[in-house]
Amino acid sequence: MGIYLDNAATSFPKPQEVAKAVYEYMLYNGATAGRGAYGRAMEADRLVYETRKLLADFFHFNDSKKVIFTSNVTESINLVMNGILKQGDHVITSSLEHNAVWRCLKTLERDRGIRITAIPATKEGFTNPEDVEKAIQQNTRLIVFTHASNVLGTIQPVREIGAIARKLGIPFLVDAAQTAGVYPIDIEKDNIDLLAFTGHKGLMGPMGTGGLIINWNGVINPLKHGGTGGDSAYEFQPEYYPNKFETGTLNVSGIIGLREALRFIQKEGIETILDKEKRLLTYALERLCEVKNIIIYGPKDAEKAVGVLSFNLKGISGEDVAYRLDQDYNIMVRVGLHCAPTAHRIIGTEKEGTLRIGIGYFNEKSDIDKLVEALKEIIGDK
Ligand SMILES: Cc1ncc(COP(=O)(O)O)c(C=O)c1O
Structure with missing residues (x-):
């Protein structure tokens, strides 16, 4: 190997339980979640719900319907940025971002005229939270930081930055790609409004899983529009969570694998x-x-x-x-x-x-x- x-x-490797759960779901269930009233579909529904609840508990969040499943952290970040930012908005970010954040910001700079301030970091990858405070402008609409650099490993002072963002009512998005599952995250204590994570790295789940936790009451427009399994006669995306943001058939097999991965992490x-x-x-x-x-x-x-x-x-x-x-x-x-x-x-x-x-x-x-x-x-x- x-x-x-x-x-x-x-x-x-992934924990054995993860592969086994995916395999068994594919062999013995295979039904879609949120769309059927027969036993196997209800079972799929239950497993998805349980995973949502496990994720909420894992990140110390108390509203599991605001745990949104996406295909990875990149999608979660795109969802937030495209859903919040408008022409002329200002965004503060780190100098360490993965392209999941950086390309999304640069595209919005080009297409919607947003402005970006990247806070300088030291050679070791440390950011001073005071520099974030100094960079805030009248039209700052989002602060987005990676939790840990995927090049240097350096952990960013998210709790301190989050406190600054809270004080000023600016939503704070954290890219937890390199920390979720390997570093404790408490969405409340860490002052995180929007937590984006991927399922296949530290969380040890299958690829194609990820999510966004929405701990913020502002308006986010959905990234995708389509079937949600309910309200079918209504011609627009429903406003309630999680359906507002979960469109199209979910990756149920992946989510079931992620459920086992979370249970494994909790056990260890x-x-x-x-x-x-x-x-x-x-x-x-x-x-x-x-x-x-x-x-x-x-x-x-x-x-x-x-x-x-x-x-x-x-x-x-x-x-x-x-x-x-x-x-x-x-x-x-x-x-x-x-x-x-x-x-x-x-x-x-x-x-x-x-x-x-x-x-x-x-x-x-x-x-x-x-x-x-x-x-x-x-x-x-x-
Ligand atoms: C910091 C960071 N953000 C975002 C990503 C993108 O992750 P994914 O491809 O699962 O969306 C990665 C993964 O390489 C990463 O390290």
Whole structure:
């Protein structure tokens, strides 16, 4: 199977229970949710409802009908931005955003004339919340921040930024792609109005699952219009949640897999997961320093980052290193810009990008040992 160190892209392996639940639903149920009155459809409905409830509990939210299923965090972010922002609105964001946020903002800048302020971050990826406050204007209509950078791993001060946003009544959207499932999130305590997450990374669910939690009373227009399984004679999208935003047949098999993934995380305990990832990150930081000519980016402190670590080896292209790791050692890492070009500008790697390891719950210290030994051989230090 090799050594999988690309968990920041998607987690692997998934818990056995996840695959089993998807398989069994496909074999023995297969009915759509929210559309049928027969037993199997009602069972599908119940499982979807339970997943909604599990997600609400998981993020300490008390209104499960405002947990909206989407196909991934990218869709959730598009939903919010397209649904809120109008001509001339101003948006504040970080300098570390994934293209899920950045391209969506740039498109709205081009097509709706919105204006964007990206708050500068330090070389380690730290943002000062005071800079966010200073950037607020009369027409600031949204603040959007990634919770943790997918290039540097740096955790952003969302609670502090959220408090500023709350004080001024500006909705605060958090992209939790790199934190949901590996880092505790409390939507109330963390002052989050709109929490966008994806199901297939730290939450250990299937691809094609994700969601948005709406903890805000302002108007959001739906991204899609169509069938919701009810009110069929009404010619427009219903206004009530979750149907306002959930159009078309849901990914029931994926959602059922996500349900098992959430139960798995609850069984293990998020603190246990966080603790293991921190230990592995600390170990990786220690051991990677042994590699000659290595440049490690980011905070180099497991208390301040999730299990994402970027590096380069001086004198060899990242692509060559990644290719050799795969071909000669069966070690899987990511290389390039990781869909976050602005983050690379901060560390001066906007041309070549970085090599990135994404540590997951099923990695062990021995995986890091093998990576370090392989890198030493590649650099000719063995
Ligand atoms: C910070 C961040 N935001 C958004 C995304 C997009 O995730 P998805 O492809 O599941 O929508 C990713 C994944 O690469 C990410 O790391």
